[in-house]
Amino acid sequence: MxxxxxxxxxxLVEQAALRHNLDTMSAALPGGRLRPHVKAHKCTSLARLQYANGHRGFTCATIREVETMAAVGLGEDLLLANEVLDTRRLGRLVEDGHRVTVAVDSAETIKAAAAGGIREVVIDVNVGLPRCGCPPESAGPLADLARRAGLVVRGVMGYEGHLMLVQPEAERREKTEQAMRRLLAASADVGGELISAGGTGTCTVNIWANEIQAGSYALMDTAYEQLGQPxxxxxxxxxxxxxxxxxxxxxxxxxxxxxxxxxxxxxxxxxxxxxxxxxxxxxxxxxxxxxxxxxxxxxxxxxxxxxxxxxxxxxxxxxxxxxxxxxxxxxx
Structure with a gap:
């Protein structure tokens, strides 16, 4: 046609540019260093290409995204990087054998996760973006509360979304380090293997998180284009x-x-x-x-x-x- x-x-998605973006990111952040965020493209056909490039875990923003990824066989390790208060649909996926982890930042979201059948969580930490996330000093007590509720705490996450478009790069790197110091302090109290953060705007400067949740890099837009990334x-x-x-x-x-x-x-x-x-x-x-x-x-x-x-x-x-x-x- x-x-x-x-x-x-x-x-329209230009095939050559898409392939360049996927391969460039996979070379920079191979395997588990990248947990692609599917909210950017909302397309399981594209997610399959990311999976084929070696990324087995994915980040989701909605329950629908988690469900659809699981339905097409991409439910090996799904992180819902968002607080939800009704996790019953997610609990059914866990019962069916899919690995679903949910972000929590309060006693209420911990209770909701346990009640809905979730088995694994990450503690969402506020690293400077005034949105979701607990204060770093509250992360340890919340992790203890989650464990008492029978949940496995895989680690911490924190999104430095307020820094994604900061210019110049040196300033973006400096402010990202400040944000990640907050997350690392919380990680020391929480434990677990995951320190999950980042996005397309900070993927080249965030060396503190052990997995990056970038998504827009696959398709790109004019806002991110201004950063001069590859x-x-x-x-x-x-x-x-x-x-x-x-x-x-x-x-x-x-x-x-x-x-x-x-x-x-x-x-x-x-x-x-x-x-x-x-x-x-x-x-x-x-x-x-x-x-x-x-x-x-x-x-x-x-x-x-x-x-x-x-x-x-x-x-x-x-x-x-x-x-x-x-x-x-x-x-x-």
């Missing part, structure tokens, strides 16, 4: 020019097809002015004039919520569609 046959907007933009939203005026044109890719939480998308060779529900308006002064019907590749600024808006990833080689992968971990 030629990409011109696709209904737009449509998600990964390539593989994800694009394909659209068609639907209107042309003096000085601007409009492509049928809008807020319902990509996320703007990290800023406007980009279109090579021009300037994006703004996005609305179904449209992206871009400048045409001083650039080759588009025509109604022209195909345009829009580069999203944030991969995770962009992918979650679509049903299908189209694996392409240039203009040829090679495969169509369902985004089968969408929803709740």
């Amino acid at each position: 030629h990409i011109s046959e696709l209904q737009t907007p449509a998600l 990964f390539q933009q593989a994800l694009f939203v394909l659209g068609r020019v639907i209107s042309v005026s003096a000085g601007w044109a409009v492509v049928d890719v809008g807020l319902k097809a990509l996320s703007l939480d990290h800023g406007l998308p980009s279109i090579d060779g021009t300037e994006v002015w703004f996005c609305s529900d179904e449209h992206t308006t871009f400048r045409t002064d001083g650039v080759p004039q588009p025509a109604v019907g022209d195909l345009v590749r829009v580069r999203p600024a944030h991969v995770d919520p962009t992918v979650a808006l679509h049903d299908t990833l189209h694996l392409v080689d240039g203009t040829q569609v090679l495969e169509q992968w369902p985004v089968d971990m969408r929803g709740w």
Whole structure:
């Protein structure tokens, strides 16, 4: 199939860039040093490629992601890096022989894990991002509470998400070390084999965690591209020019097809002015004039919520569609 046959907007994944990204990360963080985060792509077909590259454990953000990974045979070691208060669906997966570990940061989430049939947890530690996670000094007592509840405590996790886009790299490294010192202090009190942290933005500087939860590296976006990492933009939203005026044109890719939480998308060779529900308006002064019907590749600024808006990833080689992968971990 030629990409011109696709209904737009449509998600494209360039095969060569994807393969480059997977292999580059696997060389830098082989095997268990990387626990890929599937929230970035929500696609078990892509997760299978990561598994084939030697990564047997995965990070998930939702119960649905855990369930879907287990259903396709990728339930060897799944970490739900999120607090949940109803773990019954996860407990059924454990009963079926899948390894599911859940993040906890309070007595309530520990009680919920035990009540739902979870057997293994990690203590989620606040390392500077004001979101989930307990204070480092509370990690040890929470681990003791979890063990008294009959749970195995595998270790600690902490997400330095507030540092992912910090520039320059030297500052990002320094602040990551500060965050990880908090996590290492908690690990000393908690015990266990896991010190799990990180993401695509800090994967090249975080040398303190023994596993990194990066996900966006596989597809990339324009926000992470600014860091100068060795990964390539593989994800694009394909659209068609639907209107042309003096000085601007409009492509049928809008807020319902990509996320703007990290800023406007980009279109090579021009300037994006703004996005609305179904449209992206871009400048045409001083650039080759588009025509109604022209195909345009829009580069999203944030991969995770962009992918979650679509049903299908189209694996392409240039203009040829090679495969169509369902985004089968969408929803709740």
